[in-house]
Amino acid sequence: MPDSESYEILNRIADIVPVENAKLTSYVSALRDSMARDDQRESEQEKELAAYQEAYQKLTAPANRIGVFLSWAEESVLAHIAVGDTEFVASVDPNVEPELLKPGQRIRVNEAYAIIGFASATENGALLRVSEILADSRVKIGSDTPGGESRIVLVGGDVDPLTIRASDEIRLDSSGRFAIEHFPKEETRDYFFEDIPEIPWSQVGGQEKAIALIRETIEYPLLHPELFAQYDKKPIKGMLLYGPPGCGKTLIGKATAYNLTKEYSQRVGHEVKEYFMHISGPKILNMWLGETERMVREIFATARARAKEGRLVFIFMDEAEAVLRTRSSGKWLNISNTVVPQFCAELDGLVSLENVVLMLTSNRPDYIDPAILRPERIDRKIKIDRPNRAAAAQIMGIYLHSRLPFDPSLLKKYHGEADCARTELIEAAIEMLWSELKESEFLKVSLRNGSNKTLYWKDLVSGALIKSIVDRSKDTAIKRAIASNGKDHGIMLDDLQEAIRAEYRENEIFPKSDIQDDWLRLLDLEPESVVAIKPIGLGKGEKIARKAIV
Numbered sequence: 001m002p003d004s005e006s007y008e009i010l011n012r013i014a015d016i017v018p019v020e021n022a023k024l025t026s027y028v029s030a031l032r033d034s035m036a037r038d039d040q041r042e043s044e045q046e047k048e049l050a051a052y053q054e055a056y057q058k059l060t061a062p063a064n065r066i067g068v069f070l071s072w073a074e075e076s077v078l079a080h081i082a083v084g085d086t087e088f089v090a091s092v093d094p095n096v097e098p099e100l101l102k103p104g105q106r107i108r109v110n111e112a113y114a115i116i117g118f119a120s121a122t123e124n125g126a127l128l129r130v131s132e133i134l135a136d137s138r139v140k141i142g143s144d145t146p147g148g149e150s151r152i153v154l155v156g157g158d159v160d161p162l163t164i165r166a167s168d169e170i171r172l173d174s175s176g177r178f179a180i181e182h183f184p185k186e187e188t189r190d191y192f193f194e195d196i197p198e199i200p201w202s203q204v205g206g207q208e209k210a211i212a213l214i215r216e217t218i219e220y221p222l223l224h225p226e227l228f229a230q231y232d233k234k235p236i237k238g239m240l241l242y243g244p245p246g247c248g249k250t251l252i253g254k255a256t257a258y259n260l261t262k263e264y265s266q267r268v269g270h271e272v273k274e275y276f277m278h279i280s281g282p283k284i285l286n287m288w289l290g291e292t293e294r295m296v297r298e299i300f301a302t303a304r305a306r307a308k309e310g311r312l313v314f315i316f317m318d319e320a321e322a323v324l325r326t327r328s329s330g331k332w333l334n335i336s337n338t339v340v341p342q343f344c345a346e347l348d349g350l351v352s353l354e355n356v357v358l359m360l361t362s363n364r365p366d367y368i369d370p371a372i373l374r375p376e377r378i379d380r381k382i383k384i385d386r387p388n389r390a391a392a393a394q395i396m397g398i399y400l401h402s403r404l405p406f407d408p409s410l411l412k413k414y415h416g417e418a419d420c421a422r423t424e425l426i427e428a429a430i431e432m433l434w435s436e437l438k439e440s441e442f443l444k445v446s447l448r449n450g451s452n453k454t455l456y457w458k459d460l461v462s463g464a465l466i467k468s469i470v471d472r473s474k475d476t477a478i479k480r481a482i483a484s485n486g487k488d489h490g491i492m493l494d495d496l497q498e499a500i501r502a503e504y505r506e507n508e509i510f511p512k513s514d515i516q517d518d519w520l521r522l523l524d525l526e527p528e529s530v531v532a533i534k535p536i537g538l539g540k541g542e543k544i545a546r547k548a549i550v
Helices: 004-016 022-060 208-223 225-230 249-268 291-308 336-348 389-399 408-413 418-433 463-483 493-506 516-523
Strands: 065-074 078-083 086-091 106-109 115-118 127-134 138-142 150-155 169-172 178-183 238-242 274-280 312-318 356-362 380-383 441-447 452-456 530-535
Touching: 004 022, 065 086, 078 106, 150 169, 208 225, 208 238, 208 249, 208 380, 238 249, 249 274, 249 312, 249 356, 274 291, 291 312, 291 336, 291 356, 389 418, 389 463, 408 418, 418 493, 463 493
Parallel strands: 150 178, 238 356, 238 380, 274 312, 312 356
Antiparallel strands: 065 078, 065 106, 078 086, 106 115, 127 138, 127 169, 138 150, 169 178, 441 452, 441 530
16 A cells, blocks of 8 residues: 555645756656555565465465265254264355255365365265165165175265166265265166067967966966955966977967056056066076076066066066076085075065066976975976967968968969968968878887887977978078069968978977987977987988987
């Protein structure tokens, strides 16, 4: 600040200096200018000193601590905070807007541990898996196995607790008390989920008996719960579909999910979505200790979560014998020794859920551990048989439908009626499949009573084989259409007959091993009554029977 007293004295001197004394007047003016420059330098020095002192104070002042806001102790006055592992009841600076303080918010606190401002959010932190959803915006994290470490944290920040599911991952704040970021892990949760196309029962041919039993077993408890309550009858939780490969076990499982969900929706008066978890046994096998068991827990946890959402949940485990194999009594570690007990425990935990159905399939049910197949776990065992002649015709009719192009000469014979032409093709193809000629001989079975039994094509027919025959005939018809530039083409009887020969010639659906038991299970023969099995050379009958496989 300029010295006002000095300027006042200088002004008085200037007033008494004669105007005609130019020399003295110039001295007064020069003195005034000098005093102004000194004042300016002094002002600048004061500013520099103030800036230095401010910087010094900042550099030597104690650092603000970073804490986490927990909750209000008194509304907008005192707050619960955590700094490190210690909790405090702290004051709040009036300049801090209280509405911005949310549980899990990072804050700055001074030496008195008063909240003086906000700290920026961090992008890092511990990432842990959610094992259980609790009430009041709390979740349980960590291991859910006995002896494993776990703890409970609050859901904070902008995370919606309603979106978190078991097996998801969450990021914790620096205090480890709050979940501040959510990772849904859809790739894990929906890993086994499969969309089910519309598969009405009419699209499942030749299994009327099995379908009727499945519908009685699963459908009745859902559609008539009051009757089951009157009889104090609990619905079953699981069933096993077993039988030769290619006979429709997977198709039946999907059709059950579609049709049951549709009928259940009509009963409850609103749309219910199915959640079909298609689990292949080999897919969840893992060489690392405990990983297969973890996946089993995750599968059932997902099923329970979806069921609580109001969905109709189907756990469909294909090739169940791969995972649920009979436990070994030997000293060597077998994965079934730990997976089977885990599966049993999870299956027992489904008792309280009304809308979860477990379906297992297997070509070798004798390999599955008896603890799995006992009553109150897998209550029903349903045999899926090979189709008989009528069922085979029904299945072929599903795939050889009337919308396909057929042989023009055959259509002409029936005046363009595609259904009539189609019926003739189906009957002729089934007649060939069921013929007992040298060409259709496939296996020679030697029995212990000294007799021999010849098995024909018809004895190894399956739904998958029939579908493949129709697909092969389509390929042949398409090639012919391409060669003729799309003129006068359609499926012929010759196409179907050649497809039948090719299918059995390649033997793609039959065992490649020389293990007799594999063939016996495939053919539904009793092992005790069979001595040997010999595949027969195609088209040459028993004269050139190949080397016996046993």
